[in-house]
Structures are given as C-alpha cells and as structure tokens.
Amino acid sequence: MARRYPKADMNVLYSEAGGRCSFPDCRLYLVIEAEGKKKQIGKIAHIVAHSSKGPRADSSYPPEKLDTYDNWILLCGTHHDVIDTIESEYPVEDLRKMKKDHEAWVGDTFEQQMTNIGFAELEVASNAILSANPMQTSPSFYLLPPAEKIEKNNLTESTYKLIVMGLSLSREVGKYIESQSKLDDDYPERLKKGFRKEYDRLVDSGITGDALFESMYEFSSGHNYDSKRRVAGLAILTHLFELCEVFEK
Numbered sequence: 001m002a003r004r005y006p007k008a009d010m011n012v013l014y015s016e017a018g019g020r021c022s023f024p025d026c027r028l029y030l031v032i033e034a035e036g037k038k039k040q041i042g043k044i045a046h047i048v049a050h051s052s053k054g055p056r057a058d059s060s061y062p063p064e065k066l067d068t069y070d071n072w073i074l075l076c077g078t079h080h081d082v083i084d085t086i087e088s089e090y091p092v093e094d095l096r097k098m099k100k101d102h103e104a105w106v107g108d109t110f111e112q113q114m115t116n117i118g119f120a121e122l123e124v125a126s127n128a129i130l131s132a133n134p135m136q137t138s139p140s141f142y143l144l145p146p147a148e149k150i151e152k153n154n155l156t157e158s159t160y161k162l163i164v165m166g167l168s169l170s171r172e173v174g175k176y177i178e179s180q181s182k183l184d185d186d187y188p189e190r191l192k193k194g195f196r197k198e199y200d201r202l203v204d205s206g207i208t209g210d211a212l213f214e215s216m217y218e219f220s221s222g223h224n225y226d227s228k229r230r231v232a233g234l235a236i237l238t239h240l241f242e243l244c245e246v247f248e249k
Helices: 007-016 077-085 092-116 119-130 146-152 157-167 170-183 187-204 209-220 227-242
Strands: 031-034 037-040 043-046 072-075
Touching: 007 072, 007 209, 043 077, 072 077, 072 092, 092 227, 119 170, 119 227, 146 157, 157 209, 157 227, 170 187, 170 227, 187 209, 187 227, 209 227
Parallel strands: none
Antiparallel strands: 031 037, 043 072
C-alpha cells in the first residue's frame, strides 16, 4: 500500500507539535524561509511502521490509520533516523508518550503567550489575511452562540478548547478592528472576505469538521509556528467564528 500524507492530518501534526521536533531536548524548528516562501523541513515518522517489515511493524494495527495524525510523530531528519535505526530503544509506547509530552509542552507555551498578545501581533496576523484576494460579494451573518455553532460544524473537544482560548482575546481583537476601521473604512469587510474566501476554498475541496478548523487556523497564522503569531491568528479566527463570519451558522 502506497504511503499517503493527507494535508489535513499534516496540518494537525505540525500545529500540535508547534512546528518543532518532538524528540526530547531537541525541539528544532522545522520551518525555514526559502525563496520568499515558508518550507516545512520536518520528517514525518510512523509510530507503527507503514510496511510489514518496517520499524515497529504491527499486523494488527488498522491499515486505514497508518497514514494519519494519530500514527505520526514530527521529528527532525536526525531523530527520524535515530528512532528507526535503533528500533529496540524506541518502541511504540515510548514514541506515543514522546509525542504526547512534546504536544503538552507546546500547549503550555501557547497558553503562556495568551497574555502577551497586543495590537502589534494582531496587525501581523491580519496583514497576512488581507493579502488574500477578497471576494466580490459578502453574505449576511448573524450571531449564534459558539456552543451551538461548534455542534453544528461537527467540531470536537480539542477544537472546542482552542476556541475557548481564542475567545479570551476576542475583546482585544474587536478593539483592534475598531481602531483600524477608523483609519480604513473598508478594513473590517476586507478582513472578513479574506477569511471567507479561504473558508469557501477549503469547503469546496471537501474538508470539514476539525480538519476544516485546523486548516483555517493554519491560514490565520500564516502557516507560521511562532507561538505569538499562532495565538494572534487563533484570536482573529475565533473572533470571526463567534460572529459567524466563518463556519456555518
């Protein structure tokens, strides 16, 4: 069976790992700037081997789960080779714990940055969004309680937690958008349209639920894994989520 790397799963993997190597005490940043574009240089390692003869092979593991976020761990090139070469020292259970511990560290770092986000970070995030070509028309929206919207869009608890964190900065985002609108009357509408265009593109490609939210999160963060940039991107995304400017109402 050929290996597959679904984009939605890759987005989740990079996001949860903070774009860094998950090997203890490494945490090498795995995104570089090359020719004006960001390139991912991480190596996706299979926790349970993809092939029957690979490291940590397990014939009882469901084939449909081999090429998914749950069975991957993000590593730098060196540590990818280490865990596969010295297989006996890195069994499945240890790699799952390594991944879990690293993602917990990323989550803690993320939460610490929630109090450090101001207008400067929001400006960087919003400028990236505004670089998208806006749509020509804008549909009407109305307020819907986030809890109802989460259920309607088939979002799970992991996404719910992100939304709750992002909404803690909704007031700050609102103040920022208001301040920008005084300088540029069209700013709020252009921001909404930039988001909506990407949302429609993703929906048209068949992405739904948590994968859709994660992909929008990547977009709002400019595919940047700096913790401040991601917090700012999440804050803007959840602010628009709350106002029903993105996702189904």
